[in-house]
Amino acid sequence: MTLRTSKQVGEWINRNKKISFKFEGEQFTAFEGDTISSALWAADQKVLGRSFKYHRPRGVLSLANHDVNVLMTDGIDTNIRADVVEVKDGMVLTAVNTTGGVKKDKSSYIDSISPLLPVGFYYKAFHTPRRFFPFWEKVIRNAAGLGIVNFDYPRILKRKQHSHCDVLVIGAGPTGLTAAYEAAQAGLEVTLVDENRQVGGSLTYDRGGETAASKQLNDLLIKVANQSNIKMLTGTYAAGYYPDHLIPVVSEGGINKVRAKTVIVASGAFEQPPVFRYNDLPGVMLGSAAQRLIYRYGVKPFNNGIVVTANDYGYRVALDLLEAGTKVVAVVDLRKGTNTCGAAITLAKRGIKIYAGYCVYEALASSDKSSVRGAVLCEYDNIANVALTKNKLTLECDGIAMSAGWAPAGALLYQAGTGMQFDNSVQQFVPSRLPAGIFAAGKVNGIFDLEQRLQDGKRAANEALRYLGLEAPQITVARPVGQPSDLSCPSHPYPMVPHDKGKNFVDFDEDIQIKDFVNAAKEGFDNIELMKRFTTVGMGPSQGKHSNMNAIRILARIRDLPVEKIGTTTSRPFFHPTPIGHLGGRGFHAHRLTSLHDWHQANGAVFTDIGAWKRAAYYPTNGQTKEQAIQTEAMAVRTAAGIIDGSSFGKIEVHGPDAAEFLERFFTGSYKTQKVGRCRYVMLLDDSGVIADDGIASRLADDLFYLSIGTSNAAAVYREMQRSQQMWQLDIGLVNVTGAFGAINIAGPVARTILSALTDLDLSYESFPISSVRESHVAGVEARLIRVAFVSDVGYELHIPMAHVPHVWNALLEAGKQHGLRPFGSDTQRLLRLEMGHPMPGVDTDGLTNPFEIGADWAIEMNKPYFIGQRSLQILAKRPLRKQLVPFVLAENFKGEMPMDCNLVVDGRAILGRVTSIAYSKFINRCIGFAYVSPAKTAVGSTFEIRTDSGTLVKATVAAAPFIQNQKGA
Amino acid sequence: MKLLTCPMNGTRPLSEFIFGGEYREGPDQNTCTDAEWAAFVHNRSGAPGDKKEWWYHSPSGTWFIAERNTLTDKVSRTYLLGANNNNSNTAQEASK
Secondary structure (H helix, E strand, C coil): CCCECCCCCCCCCEEEEEEEEEECCEEEEEEECCEHHHHHHHCCCCCCEECCCCCCEECCCCCCCCCCCCEEECCCCCCEECCCCECCCCCEEEECCCCCCCCCCHHHHHHHCHHHCCCCHHHHHCCCCHHHHHHHHHHHHHHCCCCCCCCCCCCCCCCCEEEEEEEEEECCCHHHHHHHHHHHHCCCCEEEEECCCCCCHHHHCCCCCCCHHHHHHHHHHHHHHCCCCEEEEECCEECCCECCCEEEEEECCEEEEEEEEEEEECCCEEECCCECECCCCCCEEEHHHHHHHHHHHCECCCCEEEEEECCCHHHHHHHHHHHHCCEEEEEEECCCCCCCCHHHHHHHHCCCCEEECEEEEEEEECCCCCCEEEEEEEEEECCCCEEEEEEEEEEECCEEEEECCEEECCHHHHHCCCEEEEECCCCEEEEEECCCCEEECHHHHCCCCHHHHHHHHHHHHHHHHHHCCCCCCCCCCCCCCCCCCCCCCCCCCCCECCCCCCCEEEECCCCEEHHHHHHHHHCCCCCHHHHHHHHCCCCCCCCCCCCHHHHHHHHHHHHCCCHHHHCCCCCCCCCCCCCHHHHHCCCCCCCECCCCHHHHHHCCCEEEEECCEEEEEECCCCCCCHHHHHHHHHHHHHHCEEEEECCCCEEEEEECCCHHHHHHHHCCCCCCCCCCCEEEEEEEECCCCCEEEEEEEEEEECCEEEEEECCCCHHHHHHHHHHHHHHHCCCCEEEECCCCEEEEEEECCCHHHHHHCCCCCCCCCCCCCCCEEEEEEECCEEEEEEECCCCCCCEEEEEEEHHHHHHHHHHHHHHHHHHCEEECCHHHHHHHHHHCCCCCCCCCCCCCCCHHHHCCHHHCCCCCCCCCCHHHHHHHHCCCCCCEEEEEEECCCCCCCCCCCCCEEEECCEEEEEEEEEEEECCCCEEEEEEEECHHHCCCCCEEEEECCCCCEEEEEECCCCCCCCCCCC | CCEEEECCCEEEEHHHEEEEEECCCCCCCCCCCHHHHHHHHHCCCCCCCEEEEEEEECCCCEEEEEEEECCCCEEEEEECCCCCCCCCEEHHHHCC
């Protein structure tokens, strides 16, 4: 048997193209353009899914994205929304959340024990006795969730798109289409998005048995199609609102981040189900769902139907049902009084029985509980909102259409910070205070009359134009004013019918009934946000689209407060579940690589991340451990020579007549007296006198300093230099040459011998002493040579254009082969500088360390007029030190538990300080390190105790730095 | 994502900017008391309202001041620091 109607004007299906697919093992045919649900419904297949908790049979409720009665899987995608997903030839589908098929779900017994499972039962029931909890946890985890994730899923990456427009119109119903057209007429670039596959909104289904709507839609579409400046995106939902009008719009292809100058929200309203016993049976559906079935897909919702309504829409639905060939058994109107709207008059003329002031007390289920066989009608007390059950009337039918009211699709308005207020006349939350540049129009704005909606679209467009500085006349569109009991009100204030036996569903996703709210309130969860979390109303995949409004009304009734006082739950992005693949996209982590990176890789380097850079940490050979590799490399530097790629060092040039002045203000030392060709230590403090970083300033000319600073902090130091210059406005220029220059440090007793083979520069200690800089050539390449004693007293930093670094590096290795030269990494460098007794900012200092505490008084020129941190140091200098950094050694041949960085220096129960660096040095054959101790313990030879991780105390002795003997004359 | 208007480069997405803390005029370090200096260095007013803030446009290396209401997150004006820098941008201009 088929429920297909004759061809409808404007239907979305192509009757010339038949396709076939499988559902639950059975073969079905459909027309191209059908959704999965419409095709199944046309084939009189009414049990399409099973509910989440009680496994009740479910069919069509909204035939839109407003419920998830019908979730299906094709084995890969676990949540196909069959109501809206177009069926494709060859699809093989099953319903999710069943045990043994949707028709005979073995888990449906849960429905019969539902009185034992009130909301929140699992919060309370299973935590004692504790030993049973793992068992119950397993049971509940099995029962919870919808569908089974296929972990063998294909990885589909969707690229992000970005676009810009003047006006973004959300929703392409009559309001949105009008707004888009009006804005486009003024010459603006308009983007129009709609989640449906075709535009038109309510004009595509809400017809009241006439063809006028379809003609009206056609006229609108022609107007819009002629505007080349309207970009229309269908099958695309506006997923969230982010500051300054950034709206991600999501389609099957991925996310498009739309940056709009102004936004018009014409997103319409969700129809809300009235609540009565068994309102979830397959065959009981929203009026708008029935209309969608008829006009979009040419499917008759049922053969003998009842319409239960509390507004005039129900009457239009009844006419549409008649148009589709359904016999309308009765129209049941919760409201008393004679309705005089056009649709009511037409219905009366056609002999349809209207029960005004009646309700559906309960729907009657067929014997297999999977369809409707009738409905019990009672008179309805519209003040107490209860059924008067004295006189019951049973009508036979196979379907019920419900129209009781609407809730605004206001998620994006809420997210944008719109003030919403409950309008009693239309029984709806409407915008009362819109953020700048955001406009609302149509049903979401509480305007329901079609002609008025068109006007409202135009009004919103005009307001958007004026916001953008264009001229447009002011239009006023007023919401109707009246009592909610007026017959023209689009929503009923309380469309609930209590029933002793319950099963009157408010939230279909989560199987929540009226009594669940009452119980939650009794438990104390009587705030809307608490109630949501306790009952889980609105927490299913449809996020309260069909349930939040009724929940708010019920809570208002329980607490005897006006709806306004209850408020709404917080709306957050995303409006609609968005695949993680859409959100994830490509992984993008930018790394900076030196020009020697390939060489390091080819030579087995282990890399470490320092700042944005990848640095070679050490080069293990022949299965060496990290520790062995580091000691081997360090020994080479001590006994022969080593080279390290220092290209990641921060390098900044300070040009100009005020260059020395700038350095004097920025760093702690003095630089005006520094001679060209000499290098000086620089230390940067913050305003509170805490050490930020350090480095070397080489004066290349009177008006040129070349700074080299540590890798990790270089970008931040440069940024601070720029900020200071912005304030001081000195006659200088700052150039960050970190990426332009590479650097190689060659160090060790034979470094000078090796280097001398590659340069004409006089490298004698007399003419090129420590802390000086020369510009010359190395291996034919222009280089700045700096004599630093960071890792060894004989060491040369060669700063050369980045591209030439590999050439010089290879030349050095070649020249050093016979002398035992080898590369070393940054981890080895840490050990070497420790042996040299150099503390490192950020390693041996922290966010509270001042220069006095590391004994850097020598680096500070307090008599300057100003430097950053000076005033704080003046204060600190007057105070006694609380801790001080000292070099220390452990006992000779120490064999106990090695202390680690950050182990505490203790004296009984008192904490004196902590270890900041510690390592075993093979060259010295001692464990050496730095630690903070109390100022009383700083004399060389005094001892202190370090508490290791396991709690043992290790004795350490304060030593003199450097730990190693330097060469005479170097 | 929020937009911010760099006085040199125009309106750009927030991801191009780095926040540099509140802009505050310090006391004269040569005449102020230790307590006044310590208060300047260590104390901040957390009360929401109109604040002057340092912002850094990272790709171009431009530091500038933004006047922002920390309650509404609305930026009313951005400009370069200094007497000679009159090319300020109001947020209103930027949005058009």
